[in-house]
Amino acid sequence: xxxxxxxxxxxxxxxxxxxxxxxxxxxxxxxxxxxxxxxxxxxxxxxxxxxxxxxxxxxxxxxxxxxxxxxxxxxxxxxxxxxxxxxxxxxxxxxxxxxxxxxxxxxxxxxxxx
Amino acid sequence: xxxxxxxxxxxxxxxxxxxxxxxxxxxxxxxxxxxxxxxxxxxxxxxxxxxxxxxxxxxxxxxxxxxxxxxxxxxxxxxxxxxxxxxxxxxxxxxxxxxxxxxxxxxxxxxxxx
Numbered sequence: 001x002x003x004x005x006x007x008x009x010x011x012x013x014x015x016x017x018x019x020x021x022x023x024x025x026x027x028x029x030x031x032x033x034x035x036x037x038x039x040x041x042x043x044x045x046x047x048x049x050x051x052x053x054x055x056x057x058x059x060x061x062x063x064x065x066x067x068x069x070x071x072x073x074x075x076x077x078x079x080x081x082x083x084x085x086x087x088x089x090x091x092x093x094x095x096x097x098x099x100x101x102x103x104x105x106x107x108x109x110x111x112x113x114x
Numbered sequence: 115x116x117x118x119x120x121x122x123x124x125x126x127x128x129x130x131x132x133x134x135x136x137x138x139x140x141x142x143x144x145x146x147x148x149x150x151x152x153x154x155x156x157x158x159x160x161x162x163x164x165x166x167x168x169x170x171x172x173x174x175x176x177x178x179x180x181x182x183x184x185x186x187x188x189x190x191x192x193x194x195x196x197x198x199x200x201x202x203x204x205x206x207x208x209x210x211x212x213x214x215x216x217x218x219x220x221x222x223x224x225x226x227x228x
Contacts, residue, residue, distance in 0.1 A: 004157070031212065031213070033213045033214060040220065041220065042120075042203065042218045042219060042220040042221055043158070043203065043205075043216075043218040044218075045213075045214055045216065048212070048213065048214040055214065056214040058214075090157055090158070092157075092213055094212070094213060102160050103160075103212075103213040103216075104159075104160075105150075105157030105158050105159065106157050107155065107156050107157045108157055
């Protein structure tokens, strides 16, 4: 069974541009989470989607947005890119929100803003 | 602001030795404490997790020790092997919360020397 898949693996953008990252959850999982992993800052929660709806967002500006499609895949959009947006963006999925349910991470998309 | 403080930032242990990584938290609403292991170029993977109703949980060579009164928990890796070299993240989550409620430590880069 395929795990969480993310694309692209690497992306280089210029400051001010927009970046779109994509994620396919594990089959049967309805919840998708996005995390930012910047060097030295650990994992920061970005967004949570479930059943096509945005359920929660972390402490990030509105230029970070996304959506979840009917097939539960998701995309993360980052507008007006800034140099500090350079990071590994991780997608994770689970089949049910709630305590004890393991989340499974993809291998991430490296975004470099120059 | 909810925080999980992790130490040390990096750790070098000889093969066969015991690796110890410590975490401390402030929010008493946290009720689930997982540890994640991340190899270079890979997403984090759940290693082991504990709830505060037990003081210790062991899975193979990996043990979590939990001190509720001190609001501290630690990961012990017994008989450390070169294959254990990775970055380890502790995390905490309120009871009933999902992945959007996970607060991660900043990570420990562990190197096991052969």
